[in-house]
Amino acid sequence: MKFYYFDVYGRGEPVRLLLTHAKAEWEDVRVTGPTWQEFKADKDKCKYGQIPVLERDGKYYSQSLAILRYVSGLHGYYPEDLELRFQADELTDLIAEDFAMTIIKKVFFVKDEEEKKQEWNKLLEEHFPKHFGFLEEQLKGNSSHEFLIGDSYTMPDFVLLSTYISHINHPNRKDDLQPILENYPLLKAYYEARTADFKDYLDNLPECSG
Numbered sequence: 001m002k003f004y005y006f007d008v009y010g011r012g013e014p015v016r017l018l019l020t021h022a023k024a025e026w027e028d029v030r031v032t033g034p035t036w037q038e039f040k041a042d043k044d045k046c047k048y049g050q051i052p053v054l055e056r057d058g059k060y061y062s063q064s065l066a067i068l069r070y071v072s073g074l075h076g077y078y079p080e081d082l083e084l085r086f087q088a089d090e091l092t093d094l095i096a097e098d099f100a101m102t103i104i105k106k107v108f109f110v111k112d113e114e115e116k117k118q119e120w121n122k123l124l125e126e127h128f129p130k131h132f133g134f135l136e137e138q139l140k141g142n143s144s145h146e147f148l149i150g151d152s153y154t155m156p157d158f159v160l161l162s163t164y165i166s167h168i169n170h171p172n173r174k175d176d177l178q179p180i181l182e183n184y185p186l187l188k189a190y191y192e193a194r195t196a197d198f199k200d201y202l203d204n205l206p207e208c209s210g
């Protein structure tokens, strides 16, 4: 398998984490400049002119969350039970779209520095406490408290872990976010335990802006 994405965490990191945890055979292809223009123009590989794209056995797959579901199914992280599968989908959409993409849209895509600062402060006051609260409740309601669903990794765990890399422990953002996390003890313990599972990966992780 080859996973094509820019040299950022963004929409690609959950898939990278999942394939790493699964010990899958895969190549992390970080597309840049001229390679990107060439790849984007190739409609057989990059159907929608956007990445992430997954290549497997000569086929190309698009859309980050569809790819995530696909590799989750391949590697046993997508529950068979319909109710649990719904929970996995629900949490994945909540974390990937409502929690993480909102941060990107409200802050990273804003060009004006003053406006960016104001939006970031608003996220610190409202967005992070709200989403940390949702996640704390989910962990509280799960008998193991160690994972989002059941007692082992499922798809949304990789999405949540990727928020730690992109935001909560990111050198540019952790001083603002870690004090807020102190109010959510189960979530804090979750991040500590889960990142410990990825120690080697995290020690060798390329530093990206987000």
Ligand SMILES: N[C@@H](CCC(=O)N[C@@H](CS)C(=O)NCC(=O)O)C(=O)O
Pocket (backbone or CB within 6 Å): 010, 011, 049, 050, 051, 052, 062, 063, 064, 065
């Ligand atoms: N809904 C798509 C969105 C993909 C997307 O917006 N990709 C961005 C990078 S995060 C991209 O390829 N941007 C370059 C471009 O559109 O030319 C997904 O989730 O995969």
